[in-house]
Amino acid sequence: MDEWGQVDLINLLLRYARTMLPRPIKENKGVAGGDGEEEEEIDSDVKLLLESVESTFQSRNPAVRDFFFFLLFSFY
Numbered sequence: 001m002d003e004w005g006q007v008d009l010i011n012l013l014l015r016y017a018r019t020m021l022p023r024p025i026k027e028n029k030g031v032a033g034g035d036g037e038e039e040e041e042i043d044s045d046v047k048l049l050l051e052s053v054e055s056t057f058q059s060r061n062p063a064v065r066d067f068f069f070f071l072l073f074s075f076y
Contacts, residue, residue, distance in 0.1 A: 003061035010053055010067040014074060021045050 001009070022043050050072060057068045 003059055003064055006056055006059065006064045007061070007067055010056065010064070010071060013049060013053065014067070014071050017046065017049055017071075018074065021049070 053068055053071060056064050059065055059068075
């Protein structure tokens with residue numbers, strides 16, 4: 001797939017993921033007072049999506065890399 005096609009595909013996957021996949025769930029893993037760390041539980045489909053587009057980070061096209069980071073930060 002050419003690099004500009006990758007941009008369109010990542011954009012499509014991002015829109016799909018935002019509408020169909022669940023958001024991360026924040027859980028407080030601290031003591032009873034609530035002073036502990038917050039951990040996010042990510043759905044396995046979201047993990048698969050992020051792992052699948054990870055190879056696009058090495059693209060020569062800056063637009064593809066920008067969309068990779070946009071997708072990455074949309075779920076973290």
